[in-house]
Amino acid sequence: MADKLTRILYVEDEPDIQMVARLALEALGGFTVEICSSGDEALQRSPGFNPQLFLLDVMMPGMDGPNTLKMLRALTQFANTPVVFMTAKVQPGEVAGYKELGAVDVIPKPFDPMTLASRVQGIWERCHG
Amino acid sequence: MADPNELQAKLKLLCDAYAAQLPEKLKQLGQVWKQLPQDSWDEEGFQTMHRMVHSLTGSGKTFGFALLSDVARNLEEHLKQLAQAKTALSAQQRRHIHGLISELHQVTLHRDAPVDNQSGLIAAAPLNRGTASSKHIFVVEDDNEQAEELKVQLSYFGYEVSVFSNLTDFRLAMQAKPDVVVLMDINFPEDSRGGVQAIREIQQERNIPIPIVFLTAHNKFDARLEAVRAGSIAYLSKPVEIGSLIDKLDNLTSPQSFTQCRVLIVEDSESLTTYYATALENAGMVVKVVNNPLDVMVPLLEFNPDLILLDIYMPECNGLELAKVIRQLDAFVSIPIVFLSAESDLDKQLFAMGLGGDDFLTKPIQPQHLISSVTNRIQRSLILRSFMVRDSLTGLLNHTAIKDQLALEVARAKRQKTQLAFAMIDIDHFKQINDTYGHPVGDGVIRSLSRLLKQRLRETDMIGRYGGEEFAAILSNADGMAAVEVLDAIRKDFSRFRHLADGKEFFVTFSCGIADISHFTDSTKLGDAADKALYQAKHDGRNQVVLAKVLAPTVSIETSASKNSH
Numbered sequence: 048m049a050d051k052l053t054r055i056l057y058v059e060d061e062p063d064i065q066m067v068a069r070l071a072l073e074a075l076g077g078f079t080v081e082i083c084s085s086g087d088e089a090l091q092r093s094p095g096f097n098p099q100l101f102l103l104d105v106m107m108p109g110m111d112g113p114n115t116l117k118m119l120r121a122l123t124q125f126a127n128t129p130v131v132f133m134t135a136k137v138q139p140g141e142v143a144g145y146k147e148l149g150a151v152d153v154i155p156k157p158f159d160p161m162t163l164a165s166r167v168q169g170i171w172e173r174c175h176g
Numbered sequence: 177m178a179d180p181n182e183l184q185a186k187l188k189l190l191c192d193a194y195a196a197q198l199p200e201k202l203k204q205l206g207q208v209w210k211q212l213p214q215d216s217w218d219e220e221g222f223q224t225m226h227r228m229v230h231s232l233t234g235s236g237k238t239f240g241f242a243l244l245s246d247v248a249r250n251l252e253e254h255l256k257q258l259a260q261a262k263t264a265l266s267a268q269q270r271r272h273i274h275g276l277i278s279e280l281h282q283v284t285l286h287r288d289a290p291v292d293n294q295s296g297l298i299a300a301a302p303l304n305r306g307t308a309s310s311k312h313i314f315v316v317e318d319d320n321e322q323a324e325e326l327k328v329q330l331s332y333f334g335y336e337v338s339v340f341s342n343l344t345d346f347r348l349a350m351q352a353k354p355d356v357v358v359l360m361d362i363n364f365p366e367d368s369r370g371g372v373q374a375i376r377e378i379q380q381e382r383n384i385p386i387p388i389v390f391l392t393a394h395n396k397f398d399a400r401l402e403a404v405r406a407g408s409i410a411y412l413s414k415p416v417e418i419g420s421l422i423d424k425l426d427n428l429t430s431p432q433s434f435t436q437c438r439v440l441i442v443e444d445s446e447s448l449t450t451y452y453a454t455a456l457e458n459a460g461m462v463v464k465v466v467n468n469p470l471d472v473m474v475p476l477l478e479f480n481p482d483l484i485l486l487d488i489y490m491p492e493c494n495g496l497e498l499a500k501v502i503r504q505l506d507a508f509v510s511i512p513i514v515f516l517s518a519e520s521d522l523d524k525q526l527f528a529m530g531l532g533g534d535d536f537l538t539k540p541i542q543p544q545h546l547i548s549s550v551t552n553r554i555q556r557s558l559i560l561r562s563f564m565v566r567d568s569l570t571g572l573l574n575h576t577a578i579k580d581q582l583a584l585e586v587a588r589a590k591r592q593k594t595q596l597a598f599a600m601i602d603i604d605h606f607k608q609i610n611d612t613y614g615h616p617v618g619d620g621v622i623r624s625l626s627r628l629l630k631q632r633l634r635e636t637d638m639i640g641r642y643g644g645e646e647f648a649a650i651l652s653n654a655d656g657m658a659a660v661e662v663l664d665a666i667r668k669d670f671s672r673f674r675h676l677a678d679g680k681e682f683f684v685t686f687s688c689g690i691a692d693i694s695h696f697t698d699s700t701k702l703g704d705a706a707d708k709a710l711y712q713a714k715h716d717g718r719n720q721v722v723l724a725k726v727l728a729p730t731v732s733i734e735t736s737a738s739k740n741s742h
Contacts, residue, residue, distance in 0.1 A: 063197070064235055067190050074183050106230055135234035135249070157237035157245050160187060165404070173380060 052171040056081045056098035058089045058115060059133070060107045067160050068102075076164025086110030090118055093125060100171060101125075102154070105134035105145070113148050120149060129174045131167070133158070194239035198284045202277075204228065209277060214270070217262045226255045232280070243283040246544050251276040279542060286548065313425070314349065316340045316371065317361040317391070322414075326359065329418045332669040333631045335425065343374045350378050357425060362392040362403070372402050389424055391416055418674075419620070422627055437461045437554050440481035442469055442498065443516060444490045452485065452516075455543035456550060469493040476502065478588060481511070482554045488517035510560070512553040516541065567641040569619060570626035578640025578648050579703070585638070585650050586699040597659035597692040599649045600706040601625075604685045604718040606645035613677040618645075621675055621684050628673070632666050648706075656692035656723045663688050664721045671719060685719035695726040 055078050059065050065082050072080045081096045083089040087110060089101075101119065105112035112132055119125045132145045135156040142153045152170045154163070208225045212218050229252045236244030254273060258265065265273070313335050317323040320341060327337040338356075340346040343364060364370035375388055389410045390403045403411050410424040439461050443449045446467055453463040464479045466472050469490050476484075484502065486495040495515055502508050514535040537549060565577035573581060582598060589596040603609075603625060610618040622645060629639050629649060638650040651659045671685045689709025696702040705724035713722040 061231055061235065063190065063194050064238065066193075067187070067238055070183070070186055070190065074186065106227070106234075108227070135230060135245075135252075156234035157239075157242075160238060169376070169380060172376075 050099065050175075052078065052099055052168065054079050054081070054096060054098045055100050055102060055167065056083065056089060056093055056096055057102040058083045058086060058107070058112070059102075059104045060084050061104075064104075064156075068158075068163065071158075071160040071163040072167065075161070076168065078164065078167075086112075086115030086118065089115055090122075093119065094122070097124070098128065100167070101128060101130040102167070103130060103132055103150075104156075105132050113145070116148060116150065129171070131170055191239045194235070195241075195284075195287065198241075198244075201228070201232070202281055202284065205232075205280075206277060209273070213264070215264050217264055219262065222255070222259060226252065226259065229255060240287050241284065243286045243544070243548060244280065247276060247279050247283050247542070250542065250544075251280065275540060276542075279545060283545070312336045312338070312354065312356045313359060314338050314340060314346065314354075314356045315359045316343070316346045316374075317359070318342065318364055319361070326416065328672075329674065330422075330425075332673050333422050333425075333628060343370055347374060347378070353382065357387045357389065359389050359391055359421075362390055369402065389421070419624060419627065422631070426627075426631070437483070437551070438464070438479060438481045439483050439485060439550060439554075440464050440466065440472075440475060440479055441485045442466045442472055442490075442495070443485070443487035444468070445487070448487075451543075452541075452546060455546055458543075459547045459551070461550070469495075469498050472498065472502075476505075476508070478591065480584065482558065483512045483514065483550055485514050485516055485550070488515050510557065512557045514549065514553060570623055570641050572626050572630075572647070573638060573640035575640065575642055578638065578642065578650070579699075581638050581640070582648075582650055582703065583699040585652060586693060586702060589652065589693055590697075594653050595655045595658075595692060595694065597651045597654045597656050597690055598702045598706045599651065599659055599663055599688055599690045600642065600703075600710040601629075601647040601649070601663070601686050601688045602710055602714070603645040604687055604714075609682075609684065613682075617675070617677040624673060624675065625670060625684075625686065628666060628670055632669075633662070654692075655694060656690055659690045659692065660721050660723050663690065667719065667721055687713035687718045688721040689713055689724065690721065691724035696724065 055072060057065070057068055057072070057080055059068065059082065062084075065084070069080050069082060072078045081092060081098065083092055085107060086103075089103075093101075101116075103112040103115055107115075110118070112134070116130050116132075119128070119130070129151045130149060132150045132153045133156055134141075134145075134153060145153050151174050154166060154170075158166075205225065205228045208221060208228065212221045212225070229248050232248035233245050233252050236242065236246075236248060251273070254269075254276065258269065311334055313330060315323050315326050315330075315337055317326070317339065318341050320339075323339040323341065327339055330337050338349070340349065358375070360371045360375055362369060362371040371390065378386065388403075389412060391412050391414055392403075393414050400411050412421060412424075437460075439456050441449050441452055441456075441463060443452070443465075444467055449465045449467060453465055456463050464475050464481065466475050470492055486498060488495040490498075495517075499513050499515075502511070502513065512534045514537060516537050534553060535549060537546065565573055567574045572578075585596060588594075603621065606618065606621070609621055622641075625647065626639070626641065629647065633639060633649060633651065636652055640648045642648045649663075651662070654662070667686060667688060671683060673683070674681050675684060687710060689706045689712065691702050691705035691709060693702060696705045709722040709724040713720050716722070
């Protein structure tokens with residue numbers, strides 16, 4: 048069995064979603080969560096926080112989710128760290144596209160705060176099953 | 177682990193904050209929209225608008241505004257299409273977008289009911305909880321005795337049960353992805369939480385999670401939470417109280433659909449009625465359409481709708497007049513009436529409400545909006561009505577209501593020349609049960625029979641609690657013989673049903689009398705005949721079903737009379 052998932056870095060530009068996600072992941076999931084408001088910020092803070100998993104919003108001003116993913120992959124430290132996209136555009140074709148970019152899964156938005164943590168946990172276990 | 181109450185409180189605060197920001201967000205959206213030039217394409221402004229809408233799509237439901245997400249998604253789709261053309265919008269496109277934006281405003285009023293504290297946490301967890309269409313149940317339980325007992329008890333309620341005594345067999349069976357509900361023991365000899373783990377693995381294989389009920393001796397919160405995470409829909413402690421298990425299963429296997437919701441649409445435009453009817457039918461409702469308002473009376477009485485959608489502007493008789501007429505009928509004093517109109521003038525809307533409308537939908541109406549509006553109205557009205565017509569112990573129709581229904585159903589059966597049978601049921605030696613075990617146990621017996629009847633009779637049949645330990649059932653499209661067959665099977669199963677009191681088990685029987693309208697042609701005669709047959713069943717030794725017989729001469733008279741009339 049792989050390491051227990053504890054550190055998650057979540058990149059999301061909307062403050063209200065940030066708050067509810069933090070609550071869902073920390074209080075309900077028991078994870079430690081670092082939240083960044085942009086891809087740039089994520090690139091700066093990731094090496095210090097050393098997340099085991101990234102949650103990336105797809106549509107953000109400036110650097111979007113897919114581009115953030117590319118930049119993260121360029122850092123050797125995160126070359127293989129699982130990345131999950133969060134997006135409101137989930138059509139079957141798109142999901143496949145995101146996975147091709149290297150995401151392990153896609154969580155559709157709007158998410159249910161009550162199940163977000165178990166969903167993330169499930170994805171983690173599948174990655175390390 | 178966080179205290180669930182505290183978590184709920186925090187979540188509610190966040191939702192409240194989101195709700196408070198919504199008006200401002202929509203106002204900004206409206207401003208961006210207004211500032212877009214009408215005669216050219218403004219890429220930047222359009223992108224801004226798209227982003228704002230996208231943000232609503234992705235957040236609304238998270239904060240309890242599911243409809244907002246839906247409408248925003250719809251708007252977003254439109255914007256995407258327009259963004260491909262990159263040309264100035266036509267008047268029609270502008271109108272459409274404008275309509276969707278005003279719909280966004282409307283649906284912000286539509287906040288989902290908050291999940292309540294701890295039980296809500298448990299219940300809210302499965303997002304797309306599967307509803308089982310079949311009545312097939314997999315019991316996974318290593319204790320053979322308990323498993324067999326569950327199988328027997330569940331079979332009385334019409335469930336088909338397969339038992340698995342170990343996880344390996346169960347996993348194997350699940351590979352075929354059967355459409356089942358799983359009752360899973362958590363404890364297995366090989367692993368104390370083996371059941372949860374197995375379910376978790378199986379759920380991951382599925383797009384729609386299978387409904388799971390966990391059975392366990394643990395009653396700790398962390399065990400419950402683990403079960404929730406594995407996608408459970410219920411968590412029952414052992415020994416399992418069969419009644420609450422059946423309630424849970426019933427909820428799953430007969431989802432709260434609106435199969436019984438009946439909507440009458442009165443609208444002169446045939447294309448519009450088709451549009452509305454299709455939307456509502458897709459949502460599982462039964463719809464009847466009337467295109468000429470003057471023809472409304474017969475369908476109104478025969479179809480007996482739960483809600484009426486009325487177009488305001490129709491030739492011959494307008495919707496407002498029609499609402500007044502309908503409201504003057506005793507049976508429809510409280511029926512929800514929703515007006516449909518292109519009228520967006522609030523004064524006129526309010527005037528329409530004063531005349532007996534409950535709601536006012538402005539055309540064009542999005543199907544989603546129509547469905548939610550209609551559903552909400554019906555639900556509220558059904559709840560109110562249920563206080564008046566339902567028996568509080570069993571949820572069955574009360575004495576007055578079932579008698580009223582019998583009159584209505586007999587009239588309908590005669591008009592439509594269909595069969596109808598009426599059954600009266602009385603629990604045998606009920607007083608003894610109360611005297612021996614106490615009233616709470618007696619109430620339990622009454623509930624168990626009511627559940628069994630609900631389970632085994634068809635959805636179209638009506639069941640009432642006639643009094644104390646007496647029940648009545650109206651079986652439409654069934655003659656006496658068919659009704660006898662059905663009720664006798666129920667009688668046999670009920671007599672094998674194990675009741676518990678203070679750890680002791682006991683068995684209960686019932687007697688039943690049945691009459692049908694081919695022999696007893698009005699509701700009073702029918703009721704009397706069923707009652708006499710019930711008395712006969714009691715007299716002949718109880719625990720049996722008796723069909724009311726008519727003396728030969730009466731039959732021949734009625735047959736010849738009906739022949740003459742044709």
